[in-house]
Amino acid sequence: MSALLRVENLRTYFHTRSGIVRAVDDISFSVGEGETLGIVGESGSGKSVACYSLLRLIPQPPGRIESGEARFGDCDLLHCREEKLRAIRGNRISMIFQDPMSSLNPYLRIGEQVIEPLLIHKLASPNDAFDLGVAALREVGIQDAAKRMRSFPHEFSGGMRQRVMIAMALITKPELLLADEPTTALDVTVQAQILELIRRLQQEHGTAVIFVTHDIGVVSGFCDRVLVMYAGRVLESGPTAELFYEPKHPYNQALQRSIPALHERGAELHTIPGAPPDVTQPIRGCPFAPRCEFAEEKCITSEIALKEVTTGHATACLRVQLGEIDLTPAAVAGE
Protein backbone atom coordinates (compact mmCIF):
# COMPACT_ATOMS: atom_id res chain seq x y z
CA MET A 1 0.00 0.00 0.00
CA SER A 2 1.53 3.32 -1.05
CA ALA A 3 1.39 6.15 1.41
CA LEU A 4 -1.14 8.89 0.70
CA LEU A 5 0.20 11.13 3.43
CA ARG A 6 3.58 10.84 5.11
CA VAL A 7 4.26 13.03 8.12
CA GLU A 8 7.81 13.35 9.43
CA ASN A 9 9.01 15.04 12.60
CA LEU A 10 6.04 17.33 12.98
CA ARG A 11 6.45 19.78 15.82
CA THR A 12 3.83 22.41 16.67
CA TYR A 13 4.40 24.73 19.58
CA PHE A 14 2.28 27.49 21.07
CA HIS A 15 4.23 30.48 22.27
CA THR A 16 2.04 31.67 25.10
CA ARG A 17 2.61 34.09 27.91
CA SER A 18 3.01 31.25 30.39
CA GLY A 19 5.66 29.57 28.25
CA ILE A 20 6.10 27.39 25.21
CA VAL A 21 3.39 24.73 24.97
CA ARG A 22 4.90 21.78 23.10
CA ALA A 23 1.52 20.59 21.88
CA VAL A 24 2.94 18.30 19.21
CA ASP A 25 6.53 17.33 19.75
CA ASP A 26 8.15 15.42 16.93
CA ILE A 27 5.64 12.94 15.60
CA SER A 28 5.87 10.88 12.41
CA PHE A 29 3.27 8.68 10.81
CA SER A 30 1.78 7.82 7.46
CA VAL A 31 -1.63 7.01 6.07
CA GLY A 32 -2.18 4.72 3.10
CA GLU A 33 -4.82 5.21 0.43
CA GLY A 34 -8.21 4.20 1.76
CA GLU A 35 -6.72 3.38 5.14
CA THR A 36 -8.18 4.40 8.49
CA LEU A 37 -5.68 5.61 11.03
CA GLY A 38 -6.85 6.14 14.58
CA ILE A 39 -5.17 8.68 16.85
CA VAL A 40 -5.99 8.10 20.52
CA GLY A 41 -4.82 9.93 23.59
CA GLU A 42 -6.05 11.73 26.65
CA SER A 43 -7.39 15.25 26.52
CA GLY A 44 -4.54 17.66 25.82
CA SER A 45 -2.23 15.09 24.29
CA GLY A 46 -2.06 17.06 21.04
CA LYS A 47 -4.37 15.09 18.76
CA SER A 48 -6.34 18.06 17.49
CA VAL A 49 -3.27 20.22 17.09
CA ALA A 50 -1.63 17.47 15.04
CA CYS A 51 -4.66 17.36 12.73
CA TYR A 52 -5.02 21.10 12.37
CA SER A 53 -1.31 21.43 11.69
CA LEU A 54 -1.68 19.26 8.59
CA LEU A 55 -3.97 21.85 7.00
CA ARG A 56 -2.23 24.77 8.73
CA LEU A 57 -5.40 25.65 10.59
CA ILE A 58 -3.84 26.35 13.98
CA PRO A 59 -4.14 29.95 15.17
CA GLN A 60 -0.90 31.72 14.31
CA PRO A 61 0.21 33.36 16.54
CA PRO A 62 0.45 31.89 19.18
CA GLY A 63 0.83 28.59 17.31
CA ARG A 64 3.80 27.78 15.10
CA ILE A 65 4.81 24.74 13.13
CA GLU A 66 8.40 24.45 14.25
CA SER A 67 9.58 21.63 12.05
CA GLY A 68 8.47 18.73 9.95
CA GLU A 69 7.16 17.72 6.62
CA ALA A 70 3.80 16.40 5.49
CA ARG A 71 4.08 14.83 2.05
CA PHE A 72 0.77 14.64 0.26
CA GLY A 73 1.27 13.77 -3.40
CA ASP A 74 3.86 16.15 -4.77
CA CYS A 75 3.29 18.74 -2.09
CA ASP A 76 4.54 19.40 1.43
CA LEU A 77 1.40 20.58 3.23
CA LEU A 78 3.40 22.35 5.93
CA HIS A 79 5.45 24.49 3.56
CA CYS A 80 3.70 24.79 0.21
CA ARG A 81 2.29 28.10 -0.98
CA GLU A 82 -0.93 29.26 0.63
CA GLU A 83 -2.87 29.09 -2.68
CA LYS A 84 -1.71 25.55 -3.28
CA LEU A 85 -2.83 24.51 0.18
CA ARG A 86 -6.19 26.21 -0.31
CA ALA A 87 -6.74 24.17 -3.44
CA ILE A 88 -6.24 21.03 -1.34
CA ARG A 89 -8.30 22.04 1.69
CA GLY A 90 -11.90 20.98 1.43
CA ASN A 91 -11.16 19.39 -1.93
CA ARG A 92 -8.62 16.57 -1.60
CA ILE A 93 -8.43 16.73 2.21
CA SER A 94 -11.57 17.52 4.21
CA MET A 95 -12.10 17.89 7.89
CA ILE A 96 -14.91 17.37 10.36
CA PHE A 97 -14.80 18.82 13.82
CA GLN A 98 -15.55 17.89 17.37
CA ASP A 99 -18.38 20.28 18.06
CA PRO A 100 -21.11 20.31 15.40
CA MET A 101 -22.97 23.02 17.31
CA SER A 102 -20.31 25.66 16.68
CA SER A 103 -18.70 24.37 13.50
CA LEU A 104 -21.49 25.37 11.13
CA ASN A 105 -22.02 29.02 10.31
CA PRO A 106 -25.25 30.08 12.09
CA TYR A 107 -25.83 32.91 9.61
CA LEU A 108 -25.84 30.84 6.43
CA ARG A 109 -28.30 28.31 5.11
CA ILE A 110 -27.39 24.65 5.33
CA GLY A 111 -27.54 24.26 1.56
CA GLU A 112 -25.18 27.12 0.93
CA GLN A 113 -22.66 25.67 3.35
CA VAL A 114 -22.89 22.11 2.06
CA ILE A 115 -22.28 23.04 -1.56
CA GLU A 116 -19.67 25.69 -0.81
CA PRO A 117 -16.68 23.33 -1.32
CA LEU A 118 -17.96 22.51 -4.81
CA LEU A 119 -18.21 26.18 -5.68
CA ILE A 120 -14.90 27.18 -4.10
CA HIS A 121 -13.05 24.48 -6.00
CA LYS A 122 -15.15 25.00 -9.14
CA LEU A 123 -16.19 21.38 -9.26
CA ALA A 124 -19.77 22.12 -10.29
CA SER A 125 -21.93 24.93 -11.59
CA PRO A 126 -24.25 26.52 -9.00
CA ASN A 127 -27.24 24.66 -10.44
CA ASP A 128 -25.55 21.27 -10.45
CA ALA A 129 -24.10 22.01 -7.04
CA PHE A 130 -27.56 22.42 -5.59
CA ASP A 131 -28.60 19.00 -6.84
CA LEU A 132 -25.37 17.46 -5.60
CA GLY A 133 -26.01 19.11 -2.22
CA VAL A 134 -29.46 17.58 -2.00
CA ALA A 135 -28.01 14.19 -2.92
CA ALA A 136 -25.27 14.56 -0.31
CA LEU A 137 -27.76 15.41 2.43
CA ARG A 138 -29.90 12.48 1.41
CA GLU A 139 -26.87 10.22 1.50
CA VAL A 140 -26.16 11.10 5.15
CA GLY A 141 -29.76 10.31 6.01
CA ILE A 142 -31.40 13.72 6.22
CA GLN A 143 -35.12 13.54 5.52
CA ASP A 144 -36.69 15.99 3.12
CA ALA A 145 -33.25 17.02 1.89
CA ALA A 146 -34.36 19.49 -0.77
CA LYS A 147 -36.42 21.42 1.76
CA ARG A 148 -33.74 21.18 4.43
CA MET A 149 -31.25 22.92 2.16
CA ARG A 150 -33.02 26.14 3.08
CA SER A 151 -32.86 25.58 6.84
CA PHE A 152 -30.43 27.25 9.19
CA PRO A 153 -28.13 25.29 11.53
CA HIS A 154 -30.09 26.19 14.67
CA GLU A 155 -33.06 24.31 13.28
CA PHE A 156 -31.02 21.07 13.40
CA SER A 157 -30.12 18.78 16.29
CA GLY A 158 -26.48 18.04 17.12
CA GLY A 159 -26.53 14.69 15.38
CA MET A 160 -28.10 16.16 12.27
CA ARG A 161 -25.55 18.94 12.19
CA GLN A 162 -22.76 16.40 12.33
CA ARG A 163 -24.42 14.62 9.41
CA VAL A 164 -24.42 17.92 7.56
CA MET A 165 -20.71 18.36 8.38
CA ILE A 166 -20.03 14.91 6.98
CA ALA A 167 -22.03 15.59 3.83
CA MET A 168 -20.13 18.85 3.41
CA ALA A 169 -16.75 17.21 3.95
CA LEU A 170 -17.38 14.35 1.55
CA ILE A 171 -19.17 16.26 -1.21
CA THR A 172 -15.90 16.79 -3.09
CA LYS A 173 -14.95 13.10 -2.74
CA PRO A 174 -11.72 13.84 -0.91
CA GLU A 175 -8.83 11.39 -0.76
CA LEU A 176 -8.37 12.01 2.95
CA LEU A 177 -10.81 12.88 5.70
CA LEU A 178 -9.57 14.30 9.00
CA ALA A 179 -12.17 13.52 11.64
CA ASP A 180 -11.40 15.24 14.95
CA GLU A 181 -13.52 13.49 17.57
CA PRO A 182 -16.63 13.72 15.40
CA THR A 183 -18.81 11.90 17.90
CA THR A 184 -17.59 13.18 21.27
CA ALA A 185 -20.21 15.90 21.60
CA LEU A 186 -23.10 13.58 20.72
CA ASP A 187 -25.09 11.18 22.85
CA VAL A 188 -24.32 7.49 22.68
CA THR A 189 -26.98 6.26 20.25
CA VAL A 190 -26.27 9.10 17.84
CA GLN A 191 -22.54 8.39 18.19
CA ALA A 192 -23.02 4.88 16.89
CA GLN A 193 -25.08 6.12 13.94
CA ILE A 194 -22.51 8.71 12.97
CA LEU A 195 -19.65 6.21 13.22
CA GLU A 196 -21.57 3.79 11.05
CA LEU A 197 -22.23 6.55 8.55
CA ILE A 198 -18.59 7.57 8.32
CA ARG A 199 -17.54 3.97 7.87
CA ARG A 200 -20.10 3.29 5.16
CA LEU A 201 -19.25 6.43 3.17
CA GLN A 202 -15.56 5.82 3.57
CA GLN A 203 -15.89 2.34 2.10
CA GLU A 204 -18.10 3.53 -0.73
CA HIS A 205 -15.80 6.38 -1.71
CA GLY A 206 -12.49 4.74 -0.82
CA THR A 207 -11.55 7.71 1.35
CA ALA A 208 -8.65 7.44 3.77
CA VAL A 209 -9.51 8.66 7.27
CA ILE A 210 -7.52 9.98 10.19
CA PHE A 211 -9.86 9.38 13.08
CA VAL A 212 -9.05 11.24 16.26
CA THR A 213 -10.63 10.12 19.50
CA HIS A 214 -9.91 9.89 23.19
CA ASP A 215 -12.17 6.89 23.38
CA ILE A 216 -10.02 3.86 22.72
CA GLY A 217 -13.14 1.70 22.57
CA VAL A 218 -14.33 3.48 19.41
CA VAL A 219 -11.05 2.73 17.68
CA SER A 220 -11.27 -1.05 17.84
CA GLY A 221 -14.09 -1.57 15.40
CA PHE A 222 -13.11 1.24 13.14
CA CYS A 223 -9.44 1.71 12.47
CA ASP A 224 -6.84 -0.28 10.56
CA ARG A 225 -3.97 1.19 12.51
CA VAL A 226 -3.68 3.29 15.64
CA LEU A 227 -1.30 5.88 17.04
CA VAL A 228 -1.27 6.35 20.78
CA MET A 229 -0.37 9.92 21.67
CA TYR A 230 0.78 11.23 25.00
CA ALA A 231 2.08 14.71 25.86
CA GLY A 232 2.52 15.63 22.21
CA ARG A 233 4.37 12.45 21.25
CA VAL A 234 3.54 9.08 19.77
CA LEU A 235 4.23 6.35 22.33
CA GLU A 236 3.03 3.41 20.29
CA SER A 237 1.71 2.68 16.82
CA GLY A 238 0.58 -0.48 15.14
CA PRO A 239 -2.27 -2.47 13.65
CA THR A 240 -5.40 -2.11 15.75
CA ALA A 241 -5.75 -5.72 16.82
CA GLU A 242 -2.10 -5.93 17.87
CA LEU A 243 -2.37 -2.74 19.80
CA PHE A 244 -5.18 -4.25 21.82
CA TYR A 245 -3.86 -7.75 22.27
CA GLU A 246 -0.12 -7.16 22.34
CA PRO A 247 0.47 -3.74 23.90
CA LYS A 248 4.09 -2.69 23.58
CA HIS A 249 4.01 0.35 25.81
CA PRO A 250 3.07 0.52 29.49
CA TYR A 251 0.88 3.55 28.78
CA ASN A 252 -1.13 1.67 26.18
CA GLN A 253 -1.38 -1.28 28.53
CA ALA A 254 -2.68 0.99 31.29
CA LEU A 255 -5.19 2.51 28.87
CA GLN A 256 -6.53 -0.93 27.97
CA ARG A 257 -7.02 -1.76 31.60
CA SER A 258 -9.02 1.38 32.16
CA ILE A 259 -11.71 0.55 29.60
CA PRO A 260 -14.73 -1.07 31.23
CA ALA A 261 -16.05 -2.68 28.03
CA LEU A 262 -12.92 -4.74 27.47
CA HIS A 263 -13.08 -6.34 30.88
CA GLU A 264 -15.02 -9.16 32.33
CA ARG A 265 -17.71 -8.19 34.74
CA GLY A 266 -16.34 -7.76 38.22
CA ALA A 267 -12.72 -7.50 37.09
CA GLU A 268 -10.74 -4.75 38.69
CA LEU A 269 -10.82 -1.48 36.73
CA HIS A 270 -7.56 0.44 36.70
CA THR A 271 -7.05 4.13 36.72
CA ILE A 272 -3.63 5.47 35.90
CA PRO A 273 -2.17 7.20 38.95
CA GLY A 274 -0.76 10.69 38.50
CA ALA A 275 -1.43 13.21 35.76
CA PRO A 276 0.01 13.89 32.30
CA PRO A 277 3.14 16.04 32.39
CA ASP A 278 3.18 19.78 31.98
CA VAL A 279 4.00 20.31 28.30
CA THR A 280 5.36 23.79 28.93
CA GLN A 281 8.45 22.15 30.42
CA PRO A 282 10.90 20.34 28.14
CA ILE A 283 10.66 16.62 28.80
CA ARG A 284 13.75 14.44 28.85
CA GLY A 285 13.36 10.77 28.23
CA CYS A 286 9.97 9.11 28.35
CA PRO A 287 7.07 11.48 29.16
CA PHE A 288 5.16 8.63 30.80
CA ALA A 289 8.05 7.59 33.08
CA PRO A 290 6.80 9.45 36.20
CA ARG A 291 3.58 7.41 36.14
CA CYS A 292 5.04 4.15 34.86
CA GLU A 293 5.33 1.10 37.09
CA PHE A 294 8.25 -0.19 35.01
CA ALA A 295 10.25 3.04 34.88
CA GLU A 296 13.95 2.97 35.62
CA GLU A 297 16.74 5.51 35.77
CA LYS A 298 17.54 5.14 32.05
CA CYS A 299 13.93 5.91 31.03
CA ILE A 300 14.44 9.45 32.27
CA THR A 301 18.05 10.02 31.31
CA SER A 302 18.21 8.75 27.72
CA GLU A 303 16.58 10.11 24.57
CA ILE A 304 13.99 7.62 23.32
CA ALA A 305 12.71 7.35 19.75
CA LEU A 306 9.75 5.41 18.39
CA LYS A 307 11.13 2.10 17.12
CA GLU A 308 9.55 -0.77 15.30
CA VAL A 309 9.80 -3.93 17.41
CA THR A 310 7.70 -6.26 15.29
CA THR A 311 6.58 -5.61 11.70
CA GLY A 312 4.46 -2.47 11.59
CA HIS A 313 4.31 -2.20 15.36
CA ALA A 314 6.44 0.48 16.98
CA THR A 315 6.94 1.57 20.57
CA ALA A 316 8.66 4.40 22.36
CA CYS A 317 9.28 2.29 25.47
CA LEU A 318 13.00 1.79 25.93
CA ARG A 319 12.63 -1.27 28.10
CA VAL A 320 10.34 -2.99 25.59
CA GLN A 321 12.76 -2.07 22.83
CA LEU A 322 15.56 -3.65 24.83
CA GLY A 323 13.46 -6.74 25.45
CA GLU A 324 13.54 -6.22 29.21
CA ILE A 325 9.77 -6.34 29.67
CA ASP A 326 6.95 -8.12 27.85
CA LEU A 327 3.50 -6.60 28.16
CA THR A 328 1.42 -9.09 26.19
CA PRO A 329 -1.48 -10.37 28.29
CA ALA A 330 -0.18 -13.96 28.06
CA ALA A 331 3.20 -12.93 29.43
CA VAL A 332 1.59 -10.75 32.12
CA ALA A 333 -0.72 -13.58 33.19
CA GLY A 334 2.19 -16.05 33.31
CA GLU A 335 4.20 -13.94 35.69
Place this chain on the structure above:
Amino acid sequence: MLRFIAIRLAQAIPVLFVVATLTFFMLKLAPGGPFSAEKSTTPEIQKQLEAHYGLNKPLFSQYLTYLGNVVKGDLGPSFKYPNRTVNELIGQAFPVSAELGFWSLLVALSLGLSAGIVASLRPNTLTDYIPSGLAMVGICLPIFVLGPLLVLVFALKLEWVRVSGWDDWIDRILPALTLGGFYAAYIARLTRGGMLEILSQDFIRTARAKGASPARVVLRHSLRGGLIPVVSYLGPTVAGLLTGSFVVETIFQIPGLGRYFVTAAFNRDYTMVVGTVLFYAGFIIVFNLLVDLVLVRMNPKLSYE
Protein backbone atom coordinates in the same frame (compact mmCIF):
# COMPACT_ATOMS: atom_id res chain seq x y z
CA MET B 1 -43.77 40.80 9.47
CA LEU B 2 -46.60 43.26 8.77
CA ARG B 3 -48.06 42.35 12.14
CA PHE B 4 -44.68 43.08 13.72
CA ILE B 5 -44.54 46.50 12.07
CA ALA B 6 -48.12 47.29 13.04
CA ILE B 7 -47.51 46.37 16.68
CA ARG B 8 -44.36 48.43 16.83
CA LEU B 9 -46.06 51.47 15.32
CA ALA B 10 -48.96 51.10 17.75
CA GLN B 11 -46.48 50.98 20.62
CA ALA B 12 -44.97 54.22 19.32
CA ILE B 13 -48.16 56.21 19.92
CA PRO B 14 -47.98 56.26 23.74
CA VAL B 15 -44.24 57.00 23.51
CA LEU B 16 -44.86 60.03 21.32
CA PHE B 17 -47.67 61.10 23.64
CA VAL B 18 -45.38 60.98 26.69
CA VAL B 19 -42.63 62.80 24.82
CA ALA B 20 -45.02 65.56 23.75
CA THR B 21 -46.44 65.92 27.26
CA LEU B 22 -43.09 66.00 29.03
CA THR B 23 -41.55 68.52 26.65
CA PHE B 24 -44.63 70.70 26.79
CA PHE B 25 -44.72 71.00 30.56
CA MET B 26 -40.97 71.22 31.01
CA LEU B 27 -40.87 74.18 28.68
CA LYS B 28 -43.61 75.89 30.62
CA LEU B 29 -41.60 75.39 33.80
CA ALA B 30 -38.69 77.34 32.29
CA PRO B 31 -38.78 81.04 33.19
CA GLY B 32 -39.70 83.63 30.60
CA GLY B 33 -41.92 83.40 27.57
CA PRO B 34 -41.67 83.81 23.82
CA PHE B 35 -42.28 87.54 23.90
CA SER B 36 -40.37 88.58 26.99
CA ALA B 37 -37.11 89.04 25.09
CA GLU B 38 -38.52 91.73 22.89
CA LYS B 39 -37.92 94.75 25.07
CA SER B 40 -39.68 97.10 22.70
CA THR B 41 -43.09 95.59 23.25
CA THR B 42 -45.28 97.30 25.79
CA PRO B 43 -47.14 95.18 28.33
CA GLU B 44 -50.34 95.76 26.37
CA ILE B 45 -48.91 94.46 23.13
CA GLN B 46 -47.43 91.53 24.96
CA LYS B 47 -50.87 90.75 26.41
CA GLN B 48 -52.37 90.95 22.95
CA LEU B 49 -49.75 88.65 21.49
CA GLU B 50 -50.31 86.16 24.26
CA ALA B 51 -54.04 86.28 23.69
CA HIS B 52 -53.50 85.80 19.98
CA TYR B 53 -51.54 82.63 20.56
CA GLY B 54 -53.80 81.49 23.40
CA LEU B 55 -51.10 81.78 26.03
CA ASN B 56 -53.46 83.51 28.45
CA LYS B 57 -55.66 80.45 28.78
CA PRO B 58 -55.20 77.97 31.62
CA LEU B 59 -52.19 75.71 31.11
CA PHE B 60 -54.19 72.54 30.84
CA SER B 61 -56.49 73.91 28.21
CA GLN B 62 -53.44 75.11 26.20
CA TYR B 63 -52.10 71.57 26.45
CA LEU B 64 -55.32 69.98 25.24
CA THR B 65 -55.59 72.37 22.31
CA TYR B 66 -51.99 71.67 21.32
CA LEU B 67 -52.42 67.93 21.58
CA GLY B 68 -55.59 68.10 19.51
CA ASN B 69 -53.74 69.91 16.73
CA VAL B 70 -50.79 67.53 16.85
CA VAL B 71 -53.10 64.57 16.35
CA LYS B 72 -54.32 66.29 13.19
CA GLY B 73 -50.71 66.67 12.09
CA ASP B 74 -50.56 70.39 12.81
CA LEU B 75 -47.61 71.35 15.00
CA GLY B 76 -48.95 74.87 15.46
CA PRO B 77 -47.70 78.36 14.59
CA SER B 78 -44.18 79.44 15.42
CA PHE B 79 -44.04 82.10 18.13
CA LYS B 80 -40.80 83.50 16.87
CA TYR B 81 -41.27 83.67 13.13
CA PRO B 82 -44.55 85.47 12.59
CA ASN B 83 -46.93 83.93 10.09
CA ARG B 84 -44.86 80.75 9.74
CA THR B 85 -46.04 77.37 11.02
CA VAL B 86 -43.77 74.84 12.65
CA ASN B 87 -44.61 72.40 9.85
CA GLU B 88 -43.27 74.89 7.31
CA LEU B 89 -40.10 75.57 9.27
CA ILE B 90 -39.36 71.88 9.68
CA GLY B 91 -40.16 71.29 6.03
CA GLN B 92 -37.63 73.96 5.11
CA ALA B 93 -34.83 73.03 7.51
CA PHE B 94 -35.10 69.27 7.50
CA PRO B 95 -33.94 68.68 3.89
CA VAL B 96 -30.76 70.61 4.66
CA SER B 97 -30.06 68.55 7.78
CA ALA B 98 -30.99 65.38 5.97
CA GLU B 99 -28.52 66.12 3.20
CA LEU B 100 -25.75 66.86 5.68
CA GLY B 101 -26.72 63.68 7.51
CA PHE B 102 -26.61 61.65 4.33
CA TRP B 103 -23.09 62.73 3.43
CA SER B 104 -21.94 62.30 7.01
CA LEU B 105 -23.40 58.82 7.11
CA LEU B 106 -21.59 57.98 3.90
CA VAL B 107 -18.32 59.19 5.41
CA ALA B 108 -18.99 57.39 8.69
CA LEU B 109 -19.85 54.07 7.08
CA SER B 110 -17.11 53.98 4.48
CA LEU B 111 -14.35 55.07 6.85
CA GLY B 112 -15.68 53.21 9.87
CA LEU B 113 -16.37 49.89 8.23
CA SER B 114 -13.13 49.70 6.29
CA ALA B 115 -11.01 50.77 9.27
CA GLY B 116 -12.80 48.32 11.55
CA ILE B 117 -12.51 45.39 9.16
CA VAL B 118 -8.84 46.03 8.40
CA ALA B 119 -8.10 46.31 12.12
CA SER B 120 -9.84 43.03 12.89
CA LEU B 121 -7.97 40.96 10.31
CA ARG B 122 -4.62 41.03 12.10
CA PRO B 123 -5.30 41.99 15.71
CA ASN B 124 -2.44 43.54 17.67
CA THR B 125 -0.28 44.25 14.67
CA LEU B 126 0.48 47.52 12.91
CA THR B 127 -2.56 47.18 10.63
CA ASP B 128 -4.67 47.04 13.77
CA TYR B 129 -2.92 49.71 15.83
CA ILE B 130 -3.09 52.41 13.17
CA PRO B 131 -6.85 52.32 12.43
CA SER B 132 -7.69 51.58 16.07
CA GLY B 133 -5.52 54.47 17.21
CA LEU B 134 -7.16 56.82 14.73
CA ALA B 135 -10.57 55.67 15.91
CA MET B 136 -9.59 56.37 19.50
CA VAL B 137 -8.49 59.87 18.53
CA GLY B 138 -11.76 60.36 16.65
CA ILE B 139 -13.77 59.40 19.69
CA CYS B 140 -11.78 61.59 22.07
CA LEU B 141 -11.87 64.61 19.76
CA PRO B 142 -15.15 66.48 20.27
CA ILE B 143 -16.92 67.76 17.18
CA PHE B 144 -16.46 71.36 18.29
CA VAL B 145 -12.70 70.78 18.20
CA LEU B 146 -12.50 68.70 15.04
CA GLY B 147 -14.69 71.12 13.05
CA PRO B 148 -12.66 74.27 13.68
CA LEU B 149 -9.48 72.24 13.25
CA LEU B 150 -10.54 71.14 9.77
CA VAL B 151 -11.59 74.70 8.96
CA LEU B 152 -8.23 75.97 10.10
CA VAL B 153 -6.30 73.56 7.92
CA PHE B 154 -8.41 73.20 4.78
CA ALA B 155 -10.19 76.53 4.59
CA LEU B 156 -7.84 79.05 6.17
CA LYS B 157 -4.39 77.56 5.54
CA LEU B 158 -4.79 75.60 2.32
CA GLU B 159 -7.81 77.55 1.09
CA TRP B 160 -9.23 74.50 -0.65
CA VAL B 161 -12.74 75.11 0.62
CA ARG B 162 -14.77 77.92 2.09
CA VAL B 163 -14.96 78.48 5.83
CA SER B 164 -18.72 78.15 5.97
CA GLY B 165 -21.88 78.28 3.93
CA TRP B 166 -24.16 75.80 2.24
CA ASP B 167 -24.39 76.65 -1.44
CA ASP B 168 -21.97 74.52 -3.42
CA TRP B 169 -21.22 70.82 -3.26
CA ILE B 170 -17.79 71.82 -2.00
CA ASP B 171 -19.44 73.28 1.09
CA ARG B 172 -20.60 69.79 2.00
CA ILE B 173 -17.11 68.38 2.45
CA LEU B 174 -15.93 69.77 5.77
CA PRO B 175 -19.25 69.45 7.63
CA ALA B 176 -19.66 65.88 6.40
CA LEU B 177 -16.10 65.02 7.42
CA THR B 178 -16.56 66.61 10.83
CA LEU B 179 -19.85 64.95 11.65
CA GLY B 180 -19.09 61.70 9.82
CA GLY B 181 -15.58 61.46 11.26
CA PHE B 182 -16.88 61.24 14.78
CA TYR B 183 -19.36 58.49 13.94
CA ALA B 184 -16.77 56.74 11.77
CA ALA B 185 -14.62 56.34 14.86
CA TYR B 186 -17.44 54.68 16.76
CA ILE B 187 -18.39 52.47 13.84
CA ALA B 188 -14.76 51.41 13.41
CA ARG B 189 -14.58 50.28 17.03
CA LEU B 190 -17.89 48.44 16.85
CA THR B 191 -16.91 46.78 13.57
CA ARG B 192 -13.55 45.67 14.89
CA GLY B 193 -15.13 44.23 18.02
CA GLY B 194 -17.88 42.45 16.13
CA MET B 195 -15.52 41.04 13.52
CA LEU B 196 -12.99 39.84 16.10
CA GLU B 197 -15.78 38.06 17.91
CA ILE B 198 -16.89 36.28 14.74
CA LEU B 199 -13.41 35.55 13.39
CA SER B 200 -12.56 33.62 16.55
CA GLN B 201 -15.52 31.28 16.12
CA ASP B 202 -15.20 27.64 15.19
CA PHE B 203 -17.19 28.04 12.00
CA ILE B 204 -14.51 30.33 10.59
CA ARG B 205 -12.06 27.46 10.96
CA THR B 206 -14.58 25.28 9.11
CA ALA B 207 -14.71 27.82 6.29
CA ARG B 208 -10.93 27.85 6.03
CA ALA B 209 -10.87 24.06 6.10
CA LYS B 210 -13.16 24.12 3.09
CA GLY B 211 -10.55 26.06 1.15
CA ALA B 212 -12.23 29.47 1.37
CA SER B 213 -9.98 32.39 0.46
CA PRO B 214 -9.36 35.11 3.06
CA ALA B 215 -11.70 37.41 1.14
CA ARG B 216 -14.42 34.79 1.14
CA VAL B 217 -13.95 34.15 4.85
CA VAL B 218 -14.50 37.83 5.58
CA LEU B 219 -17.19 38.68 3.06
CA ARG B 220 -19.30 35.58 3.20
CA HIS B 221 -18.70 34.05 6.58
CA SER B 222 -17.91 36.95 8.92
CA LEU B 223 -19.53 40.20 7.83
CA ARG B 224 -23.11 39.24 8.45
CA GLY B 225 -22.51 38.31 12.07
CA GLY B 226 -19.73 40.83 12.63
CA LEU B 227 -21.80 43.82 11.57
CA ILE B 228 -24.74 43.13 13.86
CA PRO B 229 -23.45 45.50 16.58
CA VAL B 230 -22.92 48.22 13.98
CA VAL B 231 -26.41 47.87 12.59
CA SER B 232 -27.94 48.01 16.06
CA TYR B 233 -26.04 51.21 16.69
CA LEU B 234 -27.13 52.71 13.38
CA GLY B 235 -30.81 53.08 14.34
CA PRO B 236 -30.57 56.05 16.70
CA THR B 237 -27.45 57.27 14.89
CA VAL B 238 -29.05 57.63 11.50
CA ALA B 239 -32.06 59.33 13.05
CA GLY B 240 -29.74 61.75 14.82
CA LEU B 241 -27.63 62.40 11.74
CA LEU B 242 -30.57 63.07 9.45
CA THR B 243 -32.38 65.37 11.84
CA GLY B 244 -29.37 67.57 12.29
CA SER B 245 -26.46 68.29 14.52
CA PHE B 246 -26.60 71.62 16.26
CA VAL B 247 -22.83 71.86 16.74
CA VAL B 248 -21.84 71.20 13.15
CA GLU B 249 -24.65 73.35 11.79
CA THR B 250 -23.51 76.20 13.97
CA ILE B 251 -19.80 75.87 13.16
CA PHE B 252 -20.45 75.87 9.43
CA GLN B 253 -23.48 78.20 9.39
CA ILE B 254 -25.79 75.60 7.91
CA PRO B 255 -29.51 76.43 8.00
CA GLY B 256 -30.55 73.02 9.31
CA LEU B 257 -33.00 71.72 11.85
CA GLY B 258 -30.45 71.53 14.67
CA ARG B 259 -29.84 75.23 14.59
CA TYR B 260 -33.54 76.06 14.42
CA PHE B 261 -34.13 73.85 17.39
CA VAL B 262 -31.58 75.48 19.67
CA THR B 263 -32.60 78.98 18.62
CA ALA B 264 -36.20 78.00 19.36
CA ALA B 265 -35.27 76.73 22.81
CA PHE B 266 -33.53 80.00 23.66
CA ASN B 267 -36.50 82.00 22.45
CA ARG B 268 -39.08 79.87 24.24
CA ASP B 269 -40.63 79.19 20.88
CA TYR B 270 -42.76 76.55 22.56
CA THR B 271 -44.43 75.01 19.55
CA MET B 272 -41.22 74.90 17.54
CA VAL B 273 -39.38 73.07 20.36
CA VAL B 274 -42.09 70.50 21.02
CA GLY B 275 -42.63 70.06 17.30
CA THR B 276 -38.97 69.37 16.61
CA VAL B 277 -38.70 67.01 19.56
CA LEU B 278 -41.73 65.07 18.31
CA PHE B 279 -40.33 64.98 14.81
CA TYR B 280 -37.02 63.68 16.14
CA ALA B 281 -38.72 61.09 18.34
CA GLY B 282 -40.75 59.88 15.37
CA PHE B 283 -37.56 59.50 13.37
CA ILE B 284 -35.86 57.48 16.09
CA ILE B 285 -38.87 55.19 16.33
CA VAL B 286 -38.97 54.63 12.59
CA PHE B 287 -35.25 53.96 12.30
CA ASN B 288 -35.18 51.65 15.28
CA LEU B 289 -37.97 49.73 13.62
CA LEU B 290 -36.05 49.61 10.33
CA VAL B 291 -32.94 48.42 12.15
CA ASP B 292 -34.88 45.68 13.90
CA LEU B 293 -36.27 44.54 10.56
CA VAL B 294 -32.74 44.41 9.14
CA LEU B 295 -31.44 42.57 12.21
CA VAL B 296 -34.07 39.89 11.84
CA ARG B 297 -32.97 39.41 8.26
CA MET B 298 -29.30 39.27 9.29
CA ASN B 299 -29.66 36.87 12.18
CA PRO B 300 -31.62 33.74 11.36
CA LYS B 301 -32.06 32.96 15.05
CA LEU B 302 -34.24 36.02 15.51
CA SER B 303 -37.82 36.07 14.37
CA TYR B 304 -40.68 38.56 14.45
CA GLU B 305 -42.00 37.56 17.82
